[in-house]
Amino acid sequence: MQLYLDTANLNEIREAASWGILSGVTTNPTLIAREQGVDFKATISEIATLVDGPISAETIALDAEGMLREGLEYAAWHPNVIIKVPSTTEGLKAVYQLAKKGIRTNVTLCFNAAQALMAARAGAFVVSPFVGRVDDTGVDGIQLIREIATIYKQDAAISTKILSASIRHPRHIVDSALAGADIATCPFKVLQQAMRHPLTDRGIEQFIADWKARA
Numbered sequence: 001m002q003l004y005l006d007t008a009n010l011n012e013i014r015e016a017a018s019w020g021i022l023s024g025v026t027t028n029p030t031l032i033a034r035e036q037g038v039d040f041k042a043t044i045s046e047i048a049t050l051v052d053g054p055i056s057a058e059t060i061a062l063d064a065e066g067m068l069r070e071g072l073e074y075a076a077w078h079p080n081v082i083i084k085v086p087s088t089t090e091g092l093k094a095v096y097q098l099a100k101k102g103i104r105t106n107v108t109l110c111f112n113a114a115q116a117l118m119a120a121r122a123g124a125f126v127v128s129p130f131v132g133r134v135d136d137t138g139v140d141g142i143q144l145i146r147e148i149a150t151i152y153k154q155d156a157a158i159s160t161k162i163l164s165a166s167i168r169h170p171r172h173i174v175d176s177a178l179a180g181a182d183i184a185t186c187p188f189k190v191l192q193q194a195m196r197h198p199l200t201d202r203g204i205e206q207f208i209a210d211w212k213a214r215a
């Protein structure tokens with residue numbers, strides 16, 4: 001399973017990229033807005049210089065025509081830009097049209113496996129089930145990944161990847177991989193947490209103490 005960073009913060013992207021683990025980046029309007037005052041195009045273009053992999057840029061329009069217009073604009077910024085559209089029937093229309101033009105899409109805000117199947121049929125490059133937000137409703141978000149993985153495996157014609165999104169903690173990363181996700185997009189904080197373990201810290205302390213005390 002590949003790891004993407006779910007942020008528009010350039011410092012976080014620079015740092016995680018230096019760890020050698022990043023295969024892509026996802027952004028959304030909330031994450032862009034969090035980086036107060038930044039220009040959308042400039043931010044996406046800068047991310048493309050930091051990470052050599054798919055970078056999701058989300059459309060704002062609610063109708064297919066608008067999504068298509070925005071999608072064509074974003075796709076011209078860099079060949080790695082992936083057009084993110086919502087899991088709606090208008091989103092499907094936009095995916096279908098963009099796919100015909102060879103432009104890759106990320107169907108986001110996916111909350112059930114039927115949406116994921118339809119996104120794949122329309123020609124989505126990736127689908128983004130929101131694991132954490134499903135968990136918030138009292139339903140098992142990882143089960144959604146499992147269902148989509150099973151459905152996609154049944155049809156060799158489906159090449160859409162499963163991008164596990166709305167990741168809240170390191171266990172979500174592990175469970176997404178075990179459930180069959182191709183990618184997990186994670187907040188920077190979760191990637192940091194995933195590498196931390198008290199026994200690792202204790203082991204390092206012990207090694208250093210023993211090294212210093214050697215005869």
Ligand code: E4P
Nearest residue numbers: 006026027028133165166167
């Ligand atoms: C996915 O691409 C989204 O940006 C993201 O994972 C949303 O997650 P949230 O529930 O933490 O906002």
